[in-house]
Structure formats: structure tokens, C-alpha cells
Amino acid sequence: MDTDIRDEIEHSFGDGPAHPPVEDQLAAGRRALRRRRGLVATAACAAIVALGASYAVAGSGARDDAGTHIANDPTGSASPTASPSDAGREDDVPLRYVDGKLQLRPGVVVHQRIENPYDYQPPKGSDALDLTWRGQRSWVLADHTGRGFGYSATVPSNGWASFAAWVADQVGAAVPGDDGWPETVRLDDRDEVVAAAGARIVQRTDEPRLGESFASPGTRTGAAVVTVDGDERSYFVVWRVVDGELDVITTPPRDVVGATFEELLTYARAQYASGEGLR
Amino acid sequence: MNRSARDAAFTEFVRARRTHLRRIAYAICGDWHRADDLVQTALVKLYVAWPRLDREGREEAYVRTIIVRADIDEHRRSWRRERAGLPEVERPAREELPAEERSALFDALQALPTMQRKVVVLRHWLGLSVEETAHELRISQGTVKSHSSRGLAALRETLAARD
Numbered sequence: 001m002d003t004d005i006r007d008e009i010e011h012s013f014g015d016g017p018a019h020p021p022v023e024d025q026l027a028a029g030r031r032a033l034r035r036r037r038g039l040v041a042t043a044a045c046a047a048i049v050a051l052g053a054s055y056a057v058a059g060s061g062a063r064d065d066a067g068t069h070i071a072n073d074p075t076g077s078a079s080p081t082a083s084p085s086d087a088g089r090e091d092d093v094p095l096r097y098v099d100g101k102l103q104l105r106p107g108v109v110v111h112q113r114i115e116n117p118y119d120y121q122p123p124k125g126s127d128a129l130d131l132t133w134r135g136q137r138s139w140v141l142a143d144h145t146g147r148g149f150g151y152s153a154t155v156p157s158n159g160w161a162s163f164a165a166w167v168a169d170q171v172g173a174a175v176p177g178d179d180g181w182p183e184t185v186r187l188d189d190r191d192e193v194v195a196a197a198g199a200r201i202v203q204r205t206d207e208p209r210l211g212e213s214f215a216s217p218g219t220r221t222g223a224a225v226v227t228v229d230g231d232e233r234s235y236f237v238v239w240r241v242v243d244g245e246l247d248v249i250t251t252p253p254r255d256v257v258g259a260t261f262e263e264l265l266t267y268a269r270a271q272y273a274s275g276e277g278l279r
Numbered sequence: 280m281n282r283s284a285r286d287a288a289f290t291e292f293v294r295a296r297r298t299h300l301r302r303i304a305y306a307i308c309g310d311w312h313r314a315d316d317l318v319q320t321a322l323v324k325l326y327v328a329w330p331r332l333d334r335e336g337r338e339e340a341y342v343r344t345i346i347v348r349a350d351i352d353e354h355r356r357s358w359r360r361e362r363a364g365l366p367e368v369e370r371p372a373r374e375e376l377p378a379e380e381r382s383a384l385f386d387a388l389q390a391l392p393t394m395q396r397k398v399v400v401l402r403h404w405l406g407l408s409v410e411e412t413a414h415e416l417r418i419s420q421g422t423v424k425s426h427s428s429r430g431l432a433a434l435r436e437t438l439a440a441r442d
Contacts, residue, residue: 005434009306009404012385015298016311020319022293026286028319029326119330171328189421244394244426245418 093151094133097144100125108133112163117171118143128171130156130163139166161250181250184226184237193222193239193246198229203261208238214272215240223268225261236264238278249278285329292338293322300339304346306400309389321345343405347397347415387437391430394418398426399434 094108100123104110112130120126126143138153156163161181183196195201201224208223215221220241225234234257239248251264259267271278297318304314321342325332332338388396394416401412402423409427413420 005403005431006406008382008384008434008438009388009400012382012388013302013305016301016305016314019297019301020315022290022297025293025297025319025322026290026326028323029289029329030286187419187422189419189424191419191422191425244422245416 094131094138094140095127095129095142095151097125097142097149100144102127102142104131105133111137114164114167117141117167120145128163128167139163141167141171181235182228182231184228184235184250185222185224185239185246185248187241187244187246191241191244193220193241195226200227201225202227202234205261205265208265208268210238210269210272213277214238215242223265225264236268238268251278285326288333289326289329292325296339296342297322300342300346303343303400303405306385306388306404307347307397317346318342344415347401348417383441384434384437387434391433394422395426395430395433398423399430402427403431 094105096103109132110129111132114128116126117128118126120143124143124145126141129140129142131138131140137156139156140151140153142152143150154166156166182199184199185193185201186196188194193206204222204224206220206222208221210221210223221239223236223238225236227234236251236259237248239246241247251268268278300321301311301314301318304317305311308314308317324345325338325342328341329338332341388399391399397416398412401407401415402409407415409420409423412427413423416423418426
């Protein structure tokens with residue numbers, strides 16, 4: 001029967017009208033690539049200011065985490081060449097390219113580096129860096145092309161589970177909807193929200209009362225603190241079931257440390273009441 | 280991969296697969312213009328991410344995922360724009376379809392609630408497994424099975440009436 005259905009669907013409609021010229025589709029892709037690179041080259045200050053504000057909202061835990069990370073991060077020594085001179089660098093930018101090679105300001109600590117995320121061909125190049133400079137943890141994208149030096153930065157935030165997930169999103173390599181967080185809860189065969197494989201729900205409520213900006217009345221919602229096998233951290237998650245689909249919003253583990261479940265719920269309610277939300 | 284090589288490979292892929300990809304989009308949304316938009320959106324993202332996806336051989340799966348999820352996101356946005364307090368009901372994505380050649384089965388497919396239709400398309404037309412379908416649509420395997428069962432039952436009724 002399945003083969004029959006497959007054939008029936010296959011033959012139930014045609015190929016449609018003529019396609020747009022493939023050249024148009026190629027040109028649209030090229031424009032998108034140029035826009036993305038242009039954004040990288042011009043958005044540095046705006047990104048820092050705008051996301052700096054949301055960083056402050058995230059609370060002091062983020063700052064403490066960044067500070068601790070600088071001192072103890074074993075990958076800190078993996079920094080590319082550090083230059084003793086600041087000559088030729090733009091103000092407030094922790095790096096530059098000299099003859100195609102990445103140079104960092106003194107004092108910059110690199111926690112993680114992804115080389116050439118844009119997959120440029122020499123002599124062009126690009127780098128993604130998770131770094132700390134002047135006490136500020138940043139995720140940075142930089143590139144050098146025939147049009148000059150491009151740079152953008154953001155404060156690590158809730159939007160991406162990891163530096164790698166952020167880089168993938170910035171360079172257009174991520175599948176929409178994949179935020180990189182571990183799976184914590186899932187819908188089971190009875191359509192109930194349960195712990196995902198390898199996860200354990202530590203505390204839970206199915207009445208988080210997050211307000212109508214989160215979900216309309218009657219929508220199934222919930223919140224929980226969840227641990228995941230192989231990961232010592234705890235995650236605070238909230239969810240809603242819309243059209244039979246489970247939508248889970250995960251907050252960074254650092255925000256869970258030291259907070260009670262009720263405090264986390266209060267924070268989440270305030271975030272949704274303000275319209276900002278947790279994502 | 281330099282630009283000309285990227286363009287050539289991308290163009291070859293688009294020429295070879297765009298009819299199939301647009302049919303997937305059409306089966307999901309029931310409108311050729313919307314299907315063109317969905318495919319175009321997906322192809323733009325594909326071009327940007329082309330070097331990595333080409334190496335991994337995941338071009339088509341990537342585009343399909345974007346088409347399916349983009350359409351889901353569109354429906355979600357619509358839902359979220361609704362005034363709070365309205366009852367949530369499953370309903371077909373479109374109330375009117377353009378007059379064009381298609382079978383009663385296709386009309387029955389379009390009459391299915393959105394998620395049922397996506398499950399039937401992925402599972403019973405494209406041949407994805409229950410697990411793959413659940414992952415693609417970000418729903419549970421149990422939900423895939425229940426949507427699949429209901430969706431197929433509706434299509435079988437249409438086929439029985441035709442025969």
C-alpha cells in the first residue's frame with residue numbers, strides 16, 4: 001500500500017510552471033554572500049553595543065564565568081602570533097591581518113579558534129575566535145579580502161549553545177532551528193513531554209505561568225531543570241507544544257548555577273513579560 | 280573552492296534538482312508561487328553554505344530541511360500573531376487553491392492539517408523513516424505515527440471513492 005500511495009502522490013500533480021532562470025537563483029545566492037560579508041565588515045560596533053546590552057541583562061553570572069575562564073582555560077595558549085606593536089591596528093579591535101597572517105593585540109587570550117570559516121581561497125582568509133580582551137569575552141569573526149579587513153564581534157549569549165554553533169550560523173552553514181543545545185526533553189508516544197534520552201529532569205512544573213507572550217491560553221507549556229549524561233551542568237528549559245510540535249527554549253547552564261527553581265521561573269516570567277523572552 | 284567552481288557546481292545541482300525540490304515545496308504548501316519562494320530561500324542559504332555542504336554531500340537534504348522548516352516557521356508565526364484566547368484548532372494551511380491540473384488525491388493531501396500533510400509527504404512520498412521524519416519536523420516519533428495513520432486513512436478514503 002505504501003508503494004501505491006507513493007506512486008499516487010507522485011502522479012497527483014505536475015511539475016508546475018516554468019522555473020525562474022537558474023542565473024537569477026545563482027545571482028541571489030551571490031548577493032546573499034556579499035551581504036553576509038558586508039555585514040561582517042561593517043557591523044562591529046553595532047553588534048558590540050546591542051549585544052552588550054543583552055549581556056548585562058543576562059546577569060552577573062556571565063561576567064564571573066568569563067573572568068574565571070580567562071585564568072583557567074587550558075586552550076588559552078593556543079593564541080595565534082601576538083604582536084608587540086599596536087601600530088596599524090584599528091582602535092578597539094583586538095586583531096589585524098599582516099601579510100595574510102592573523103596578529104593579536106598583547107593581552108588577548110584565545111580560547112578557541114576556527115580557521116577560515118568562510119572557506120576563502122588564498123590570498124583571502126578568515127578566522128573565528130572565542131577570545132577575551134580587556135576582561136571582555138567575545139566571539140569574533142574576522143576576514144581579509146581584496147576589499148580590506150572585516151571584523152564583527154558579539155558577547156556570548158543565549159542564542160547559541162556554543163561558539164561553533166554561532167560561527168555556523170554567522171557563515172550560513174547552520175540548519176535553521178538547530179541551536180546546538182543538547183536535547184533535554186521530548187514528546188513521547190503518548191504525546192507527553194518527558195526527559196530526552198540521556199537526560200534527567202531534576203525539577204519540573206507543567207504550569208510555569210510564563211504569560212500570553214509565551215503561549216496562548218490552553219497551550220501546553222512547562223519548565224524544568226534538566227541534567228544530561230556526560231555533562232555536569234544543569235539546564236533550565238521552558239517549552240510549549242504548538243501544532244503537536246515541541247518547542248524548547250534552553251538557557252545557558254551558567255544562569256542556573258546558584259538559583260532556585262522558583263527564582264529561575266521568576267526570571268523567565270519577567271523575561272516574557274518584558275517581551276524579550278529567553279531566546 | 281574558487282568562485283567559478285562554486286558557481287558551476289551550484290548551478291549543476293540547481294538544474295538537476297530544482298524540479299523535485301519545488302514539487303516538495305508545492306506538496307507542502309499547495310501554491311506554486313509560494314513553492315518558488317520557499318525553494319529560492321533555501322537555494323540562497325545553500326549557496327552561502329555550499330563549500331561545506333558540497334564536501335559532505337548533504338546539499339539536497341539541507342535544502343529539503345529548510346523548505347520544510349521554513350514553511351513550519353511561517354505557520355508558527357501566523358499562529359503567534361493570532362489574538363490570545365482564540366482556540367487552537369488544526370486546519371488546512373490554505374482554504375483556496377489555484378485552479379490548475381491536479382488530482383483529487385492532491386486535493387485530499389492539501390486538505391490535511393499542516394503537520395499531517397508534512398508527515399505524509401516526508402514519510403510516504405519521499406520515503407523517510409519514522410525517525411528521520413521526526414527529526415526533520417522536530418516532533419516525536421509517536422506524533423509521526425499518529426499523523427501518518429490519520430493522514431493515510433484520509434487519503435485512502437479518497438482513493439476508495441475514486442475507484
